[in-house]
Amino acid sequence: MATQLKQPGPAPRLRVENYLSGDFAKAENQHLWTKVWLVAGREEELRNVGDFLTFNVATESIVVARGKEGLVAYHNVCPHRGRRLADGCGRASQFRCKYHGWTFNLEGKNVLVQDRDDWQGALDDERIDLWPVRVDSWGGFVWINMDMEGESLTEYLETIPEFLDPFELEKMRFRWKAELHLPVNWKVALEAFMEGYHVAATHPQLLPVAGNDYTQSFAQGKHAHFGYWKDMQPIGTASPRLADGGFRDARAGVIEFFRQIEEDLNAIQTDRDFEAAKKIMDVLPEDVDPMTAMGTAIELGRQAAVADGTDYPAQLTFEALAKAGSDWHIFPNCVTLPYFDGAIWYRARPDSRDPENPDKCVFEIWSLKRYGPGKEPEVQTRVITDPFKEGLCLILDQDIANMAEVQAGMKSSKFRYARPNPVQEVEVINFHRTLEQYVLGQAQA
Template identity: 50%
Template sequence: MANDQIELIPVREDFVPKDVYLSEKFARLEKEYLWPKVWQVVCREEEIPRVGDYVTYEVLDESFVIVRTDAETIKAYHNVCQHRGRRLVEGCGRKARLRCRFHGWTWNLDGSLAEVLDRSDWDGCEDMSDADLALKEPLIDFWQGFVFINMDSNAEPLEKYLDPVPSYCDGFEFSKMRFHWSKSVRLPCNWKVALEAFNEGYHVAATHPQLLDTVGDDRTVSFAFNKHGMFGYFEGTRPLGTPSPRTGKPVPDDIRPGLIQYIDQIDKTLNAIITHRDAAASRRLMTDASADDDPMELLGKLAGFMQEAAVADGAGWPDMSFEDVYKAGTDWHVFPNFVFLPYPDGALFYRSRPDGDNPDSCIYDIWALARFAPGAEPELKHEKFYGKDDWREQDNFGLILTQDFQNMHNVQRGMKSSGFSGARTNPKQEKVLSNFHKVLIENYLNGEASK
């Protein structure tokens, strides 16, 4: 199958060829050699708390049903009737059995065959045992409350696949977080364009200028970890709560108001990572901290105020030191299509998927998780904005996300110019992007196509 290999200008740390986002051939190779071979996040365990609860997950032509079969067990099946190929279920819900509406073939929650209408009509036919007709299962595994599947029966274990992400991020205890909100949107761009918009912090200065007065030094450093990647603010000369050096503004004598303003901005314009509880707790800086405190001491006190508020609220707090949180960075990319921004009291997760075979469209899922006292979680509602222009509405997504969506739309359009050959990725701040494409092409597309 060597003829299927992709002839592209090689990916470098400072260059990604544009065809990886635009080429229909590239999208076909992803469909054949990437998506069937990787671990993909399909849902959260709390989405299916009761026996019989199920959700569906779709990527390209594949559909899966993920169902809780008993109090301790979640299973995944290819969402297809073994008789004539009709999909068994749509969306999410609760079933005692999985029954095809076409001819009534039925399966138990454990995937075993329950009923075939007029089964005796197949007497003497081959491959008609209960085992032959059981629902087909992808691999399934779990990490921090997330459910993963892999269509490749020979795939490496999820624990090995994720390495080293858990060693940096398990301390946040995502498994103890619950949905604050969940939104999905159809975006007019390739799934990788959407994913990469949240894979680097280099864009903040131009895309989110409203943050520059309080974000501190907004220069980031990015790192590749095997197939995954991370970036963070590790070399800053100014602390959070102060103006970016790009503004030309001096560091104020008292950074407490800037810290409070930054927390408020994230809370009000993103409504994720930082919780309303954190925003309220930040105001203690003006009464329980001093303008003379060292900036790192102020950040430590701010984290302490947030922790006290969460514990008093019954939501708990992870056993992480300030150094642990710092080391974990700001943003992680789990290959191929999962990105998250972690924080002790909340976290924001992104999942990007192709929208059918169209390389100019994708489905983008956004999950805001937070800590809640048991029983205080809001009712889970998955909002879907799949209309042509739904992504344009700031009321649906808030200022920060809407600013990002504008970039995605215009990047996809702009890359089609004959005057553009490829992305000139920043070797220091966008290394996660170039590493992603290098792994995608060399390890999956050309690597698999050449076998």
């Protein structure tokens, strides 16, 4: 059941220790990452038997592969002397330790121990196989859980499929991928995308065309979402925060919105949507109302998708789109903003090279798109080690610029706790309440 977590009395507070404490980071490694379902990758990365990827989080490394009977996952460690078996992604018929040659098949079974007779039969076959990890899939994503007991992925996701299944995320493919190494806590990075409250100050260029930027947010169990449900205004019109600045021609406002999202974000809506939106100048009169202009742009985008060999999702009605809202936090470390034929997906985690350092993280951004059969591109991950010198795009660069300043500012002697907005930042509030229940055993936020 959705809750807004707005209660009478003191304003909500978030402990600064959750972001800055090495002890809290260590407790996350012990009590969070090994106990929850985590997105390890996309199914499209594991199409064929033997395809594998590695997923590192905190002190753990997991190898996920396409086995003969489906997806499999194991702790990425040789039981002989502890060397990691795999790195990156690729294809293999077996996993062979490069240290002493112990070898394991895709079912995790040890099939070779060099000079096995030296043990004189003392090796226990069960102990020399790979340690399994639970693996499942939803939305085209591959999920792993290192806790062999507990709730299933379906139980863990709670109401998320009800809201997001209509988007058919499983039919999307990578448009581009980026991996950023940031000098901030993983929560600081993720929370930059968990509320729309920041848009007016951080992305002021959006205000003339984004409609009413005021958001409401609601908890959905462990997860949460926000949307633009109050005093909705059509895309292409100006925010009420502006005294002026909107487009007198609704067609131009709609096209400018699609241009900004395509050229300044390159995600959520697609290049195909932008090109289709431009056509409203030819098919609609100059005095058309903003709602009709936006609706026509969407329909032209759908027609363009059909012409490209795909379509918009059949179950994604305007009612389903409105119900889902604009942005979802999927506990603990993912955020997504989906649309008819595209989506952006964020994933944050501690830097596994220094897993107890609260001032470091790896932050990934995936742009997804529906493609016609065989039209999806070959995508390589763009790795950015200094995102403050190497930019991505205007909107993301604006978000990233806040992060280091937040991490540094929270270390002020005067900053004891954050004060999130009780209406627009429920995603952040609910995040910390749930996080503390895992890490501390009780919520203190």
